[in-house]
């Protein structure tokens with residue numbers, strides 16, 4: 001409800017919930033492609049194709065160093081992971097499927113926790 005959403009936007013509660021959500025994402029069995037930054041030196045084309053790399057360890061560092069002003073800026077970075085994955089991987093691939101699985105999980109959990 002609007003008032004609740006506004007409260008979560010501005011209080012640390014919103015960001016505390018992001019820590020809970022991030023821990024669940026990192027613990028998910030399909031999180032393995034997204035745990036740490038892609039080694040763009042080892043992956044031809046990655047740096048050229050993916051303009052804004054993102055991964056869960058980078059999000060954790062940004063949370064810890066207070067670089068997210070609210071849960072919405074946190075969600076932008078999480079969705080960046082899934083957008084990068086869809087851009088670089090076939091849907092019918094191991095990592096492509098992991099990305100779709102993680103996005104479905106995330107969409108459900110943040111709706112439950114933050115809406």
Ligand SMILES: Oc1ccc2c(c1)N[C@H](O)CC2
Pocket residue numbers: 033038043046084085088089095
């Ligand atoms: O075959 C490969 C090898 C490396 C990677 C991918 C696929 N996809 C990841 O999104 C980026 C890293």
